Amino acid sequence: MCGIVGFTGRQQAAPVLLNGLSKLEYRGYDSAGLAVRDGESLAEVVKATGKLRNLAQKIDDGKALPGTCGIGHTRWATHGEPSQNNAHPHVSGNALGSASGPVESDVVGVHNGIIENYEELKAKLIGNGYTFYSSTDTEVAIKLVDYYYKKYQIGPIDAINRMMVRVRGSYALALMFKDYPGEIYAARKDSPMVIGTADGESFLASDVPALLKYTRDIYYIENLQSVRILPGELHFFDLNGDEVQMEKTHITWDAEAAEKGGYEHFMMKEIHEQPKAVRDTLNSVIRDGKIDLSAAGLTKEVLEGISEVRIVACGSAWHAGIVGQYVIEDLAEVPVATEVASEFRYKKMLIDKDALVIIISQSGETADTLAALRAAKEKGVRTLGIVNVVGSTIAREAENVMYTLAGPEIAVATTKAYSAQLAALYTIAVALAEAKGKITDSDCKYYVEELLALPEKIEKALESKERIQWFSAKYANARDVFYLGRGLDYAVSLEGSLKLKEISYVHSEAYAAGELKHGTISLIEDGILVIGVLTQEELMEKTVSNMAECKARGAYLLGVTTEGKYNVEDSVNFTIYVPRADEHFVGSLAVIPLQLLGYYISVAKGLDVDKPRNLAKSVTVE
Numbered sequence: 001m002c003g004i005v006g007f008t009g010r011q012q013a014a015p016v017l018l019n020g021l022s023k024l025e026y027r028g029y030d031s032a033g034l035a036v037r038d039g040e041s042l043a044e045v046v047k048a049t050g051k052l053r054n055l056a057q058k059i060d061d062g063k064a065l066p067g068t069c070g071i072g073h074t075r076w077a078t079h080g081e082p083s084q085n086n087a088h089p090h091v092s093g094n095a096l097g098s099a100s101g102p103v104e105s106d107v108v109g110v111h112n113g114i115i116e117n118y119e120e121l122k123a124k125l126i127g128n129g130y131t132f133y134s135s136t137d138t139e140v141a142i143k144l145v146d147y148y149y150k151k152y153q154i155g156p157i158d159a160i161n162r163m164m165v166r167v168r169g170s171y172a173l174a175l176m177f178k179d180y181p182g183e184i185y186a187a188r189k190d191s192p193m194v195i196g197t198a199d200g201e202s203f204l205a206s207d208v209p210a211l212l213k214y215t216r217d218i219y220y221i222e223n224l225q226s227v228r229i230l231p232g233e234l235h236f237f238d239l240n241g242d243e244v245q246m247e248k249t250h251i252t253w254d255a256e257a258a259e260k261g262g263y264e265h266f267m268m269k270e271i272h273e274q275p276k277a278v279r280d281t282l283n284s285v286i287r288d289g290k291i292d293l294s295a296a297g298l299t300k301e302v303l304e305g306i307s308e309v310r311i312v313a314c315g316s317a318w319h320a321g322i323v324g325q326y327v328i329e330d331l332a333e334v335p336v337a338t339e340v341a342s343e344f345r346y347k348k349m350l351i352d353k354d355a356l357v358i359i360i361s362q363s364g365e366t367a368d369t370l371a372a373l374r375a376a377k378e379k380g381v382r383t384l385g386i387v388n389v390v391g392s393t394i395a396r397e398a399e400n401v402m403y404t405l406a407g408p409e410i411a412v413a414t415t416k417a418y419s420a421q422l423a424a425l426y427t428i429a430v431a432l433a434e435a436k437g438k439i440t441d442s443d444c445k446y447y448v449e450e451l452l453a454l455p456e457k458i459e460k461a462l463e464s465k466e467r468i469q470w471f472s473a474k475y476a477n478a479r480d481v482f483y484l485g486r487g488l489d490y491a492v493s494l495e496g497s498l499k500l501k502e503i504s505y506v507h508s509e510a511y512a513a514g515e516l517k518h519g520t521i522s523l524i525e526d527g528i529l530v531i532g533v534l535t536q537e538e539l540m541e542k543t544v545s546n547m548a549e550c551k552a553r554g555a556y557l558l559g560v561t562t563e564g565k566y567n568v569e570d571s572v573n574f575t576i577y578v579p580r581a582d583e584h585f586v587g588s589l590a591v592i593p594l595q596l597l598g599y600y601i602s603v604a605k606g607l608d609v610d611k612p613r614n615l616a617k618s619v620t621v622e
Contacts, residue, residue: 002112003029003074004193005210006174006184009201009231014062017072020203020210021052025611029074030082034059035089035108036070040181042102043070047087069182071174071204073110090139092146094131106178107146111138112206113171113191121167141167145175156185157237160226164189164239170367174204187226192365192392194218200232208251208389209408216251220391249391265609267411267503271595272462275455277416278588280405281423282451289448291431296384297400298428303435306382307352311338311425312372313360316418316498321360322491324425327584331433331447341368345375352381358428359385362409362417364392373398386424388417402428411610413503415595418495419458422588426451429584450582454589457579461592464576465600468593471558471574472600476504478529482520482550483510483594485533486543492533492587496594503612504602513546526554531594534561534568535578535586544571560590 003024007016013036021032032055033047044065048055052074059065073088093105115121118137121144126132130143144166149159156177170190177185186193186204196203198215205211211218219234221227225244228235236246263269285291293299309328311321321338328336341359345368351357357376361369364387373394376383385398388406395401404420430447433439439447475481481500483493490512497510511520513532524530530550534540540561547557548571559572562580569575578589602609 002076002206003210004110004112004172004174004204004206005072006070006186006204006229007201008069008182008184008229010068011201012062012066013068013070014059014065016203016214017070018052018056018062019213020205021072021074023210023212024074024206025052029076031075031084031087032073033075033087033089033110034065034070034072035103035110035176036065036067037176037181038067041067042104042178043089043091043108043176045089045091045103045108047084047089049082049084049087069176069184071108071110071176071184073112086134086136088138090134090136090142092143094133107142107149107175109138109142109145109173109175111141111171111173113189114169115141115167115171116169117167118169137169141171141173142175149177156180156183157226157228158241160185160187161237161239161241163187164224164226172206182231184229185226186221186229187224188221189224190365190367190370190393192363193221195221195227195229195234197232197234202229202231202234204229209410212251217248218251219246219248220396222246222396223393265411265599265603267413267415267599267609270409270411270416271592271599273407274416274419274592275458277404277406277420278423278458279455281403281420282427282454284403284405285424285427286448286452289445291427291434291444291448293402293427293431296402297382298384298431300435302382303432305354306334306356306432307354308356309334309336309432310344310351310355310357310376311336311360312341312344312357312369312376313338314341314366314368316414316495317360317362317366317369317421319491319495319498320418320421320425321358322494323422323488323587324358324429326488326491327426327429328432331429331439331584332436333438334432334436341366341372345371349375349379351376351379355381357381357383358425359383359394359398360387360421361385361392361394362388362404362406362414362421364389364394366394370394370397386421388420412612412615413499413598413609419588419591422585423451423454426585447582447584450585454581454585457581457589458592461578461589462596464578464593465596468576468596469600472597473604475529476601476604478506478601480523481506481508481529481531482524482555483508483531483533484513484516484543484546485510486513486539487536488583488587489533489536489539489543489590492535492590492594493531495591496531496533496597499595499598500601502615503598503609504605504607505613506601513543516546516549521549521553524550524553524555528555529558530555531558531560531597532568532572533590533594534559535590536583537564540568544568547572560593562586562589
């Protein structure tokens with residue numbers, strides 16, 4: 001949500017800022033803006049609503065905006081409607097937010113996050129002579145820094161630290177002060193921010209892809225830290241204003257990994273990258289035919305002592321957790337509860353002291369998931385973060401961490417990160433079952449072989465994409481779609497339904513097939529598409545029977561099943577087959593046609609596949 005960039009160095013800042021913002025478009029936005037300084041001159045502020053190209057056209061792709069120090073922003077509306085007035089950057093003075101050109105203001109800034117007590121702070125600032133031109137919480141934060149800066153006649157770091165103590169909420173801030181030309185100041189609480197340096201220049205962004213063209217050596221700002229950024233020089237400070245040393249991280253994946261690579265959309269590229277994502281994630285913990293989770297802190301002794309598992313996540317990561325719940329309970333016979341992070345963080349946490357809380361997040365910055373992690377840590381239970389971003393907040397704060405090696409995922413609708421999360425959960429299930437003595441050595445060897453076979457089977461599942469594309473064109477105008485399944489198939493149905501609705505805007509729901517008769521079947525009418533996930537042989541017949549009830553009421557049936565002995569073609573109208581695999585892990589294959597279905601329906605409708613409306617890649621606000 002929202003994207004922040006910053007640059008100070010020798011070259012012209014505006015083209016660098018525009019390039020960085022283009023790499024952050026996947027985060028979702030409704031307006032964009034830049035503020036650039038040329039030496040000691042006033043900051044030039046330019047804003048535009050809509051797509052980033054509207055801003056670029058205003059300034060001739062940056063050429064019309066001189067200066068070597070600047071900040072930029074893509075805004076996701078929270079407080080205040082999408083408009084030029086509410087677009088960032090914001091200023092501490094009283095200039096109209098929609099004005100373009102030099103701005104007489106002591107502080108100019110951009111912000112990602114939500115200031116929860118902004119109304120209280122706004123009233124205080126109005127009482128001290130400030131006026132407001134926007135309806136955003138960001139303007140309050142910028143003016144509050146200005147207030148402390150002037151009242152106490154202190155430096156930027158001290159003023160920012162006073163602001164951080166006073167505000168409640170989440171934020172990543174990048175600021176420029178009129179008295180400090182060529183410098184940028186930044187701070188964060190719960191919202192992501194990275195900084196990099198190269199060749200005497202410095203770069204700031206919400207996420208790594210915006211920096212990769214310029215540097216692979218980056219620093220992750222810690223929570224409640226601030227930083228003074230000069231050309232090629234960084235100084236980090238804690239909340240007391242004391243300078244602290246930070247560890248540099250070298251990004252190993254290259255910038256091409258965040259490009260489309262010849263595919264029409266990032267989502268299709270990432271769908272095809274799933275075999276590699278799963279293979280790399282598995283190979284990181286499977287050595288000599290054995291699963292070794294000791295690097296994640298899960299030694300055999302630790303696993304033996306786990307009494308229960310809680311899996312906490314949001315969205316697709318939550319769906320991966322539900323799959324993990326079925327597999328862990330079946331193999332390891334350990335009780336598992338999978339909970340939505342936004343609910344888990346606010347409920348009374350009745351949890352055993354020997355429990356393991358697994359926190360799943362692609363970005364490692366998801367606000368609710370991060371809050372759930374902190375709540376679990378306060379209870380003193382062991383936490384394991386499953387994340388895709390090295391150095392992210394969850395990776396740093398969880399007691400143990402397991403990385404999904406999916407590489408950068410740009411499309412808002414997750415595919416390869418979800419599949420990598422499944423792979424990680426499978427290995428935990430097998431390792432826990434082995435440590436608990438619930439499976440034999442030969443069982444363990446079999447499961448490891450089945451896991452290692454998944455990448456090749458995912459590649460085979462992708463071969464059905466032409467048939468799915470044909471089918472998608474036929475149902476591109478569908479208004480309502482229902483997904484049915486039992487057990488693990490139900491968990492996969494949840495993810496398939498989400499993929500369809502989030503990128504094609506088709507209303508869809510996933511139901512445990514046995515629940516169909518308890519109200520939902522009243523919605524079935526002539527022509528409605530019902531999709532059954534049919535991979536669990538013991539449950540398949542029952543699910544087909546439930547689908548037959550829908551067919552009797554005029555529904556069109558699509559079945560996703562495995563190649564095998566149970567023939568569903570006589571029971572459904574259209575069948576998609578995926579390779580056979582152990583039934584614990586076959587969800588990794590069944591989800592592939594459901595991802596492709598959502599993708600092709602979105603393409604057929606002419607929608608923006610990678611950046612669906614109202615959605616953001618990383619949800620860093622509550």
